[in-house]
Amino acid sequence: MSRTIAAATSRADVLSALTFAARAFDFSFVTLLVKPVGQDELLGRILVHTTLPSEYIQEYDQNRYLGMCPLVEHLFSSMLPRTWTIDAVERQHAGKLPSDLPRLLRRFGITTTAAMPLHSLEGERFLLRFDGSRPPLELPELNELGMIALHAFDVFEKFRRTERFSVPSPLSARELEVVRWTAQGKTSVEIGQILSLSDHTVNAHMTNAIKKLDCVNRTQLVAKAMRLGLIS
Known part of the structure; x- marks a missing residue:
């Protein structure tokens, strides 16, 4: 597996290798997510890559389950891989999970999950998930899958950074300036004073x-601009 990942010549090759790894560990799906920004409650908005069925994602987002999941914030802030079963989550978080969520997961064959927190050089937080209906993972399996995830993400990031610098920015020079100052916590009035522009x-x-970046607010704009390498 390591040789396959190391020999990858594109992001697609890395993702194919991860799909193969998922199957090797008896998982059905593999998903790479970026940490939600602000009040974002849609799984579709934070997906970088997934083999999950589109019907699952649509139903998940229609019910806004992302914002109701008690594990999301902890998973993205953790440094260690984790694994769980839906049965264990139901017992541990009784009364906190939407009643229909476990049924949705089981209907699509998602009863066991392994999640690997990952961090880019720019400080972005990602999560690589393996989902399926296999028995709970033993610690050696989780550690091995975690090493594969780290290696794959490192190679994936190298391709992503290369692509960033080869693609022209979709934002104008002035728009980039405004976004950069916003990322530093400046208000519109303060940015206007710095750039000699009106706040309007x-x-x-x-x-x-x-x-242009298909965002819903300034917080998401800054996060996406950083993720695309438009600002640092």
């Missing part, structure tokens, strides 16, 4: 940038 003009640049 600053807000117009911000609105354009939000639309």
Whole structure:
């Protein structure tokens, strides 16, 4: 597996290797997620790659389950791989899970999960998940899968960073300036003073940038701009 990942020539090759690894460990699906921003409650918005059925994602998002899951915040902030079964989660978080969520998971054959927290050089937080209906993982299996995940993500990130620098920025120079200052915590008024613009003009640049990057607010805009390598 390590040789296959090391020999990858594209992000698609890495993702194919992860799909093969999932099957080797008797998992059905593999998913790479980026940490949700602000009040984002849609799984579809934080997916980098997944082999999950589109019907599952649609139903999951229709019910806004992402914002109701008690594990999400902890998983993205953790440094260690974790594994669980839906039965164990139901027992541990009785009364905190939406009643229909376990039924949805079981209907799509997701009863056991292994999750690997990952971090990019820019500080972004990702999560690589393996899902399926296999028995609970033993610690040696989890450790082995964790090493595969780290290696694959390292190679994946190298390709991603290369692609960032080879693709022209979708934002204008002025829009990038506004986003950079926003990332540093400046308000529209403060940015206007720095760039000698009215706050109305600053807000117009911000609105354009939000639309171009398909975001819903400034927080998500800054996070996505960082993820795309448009700002550091």
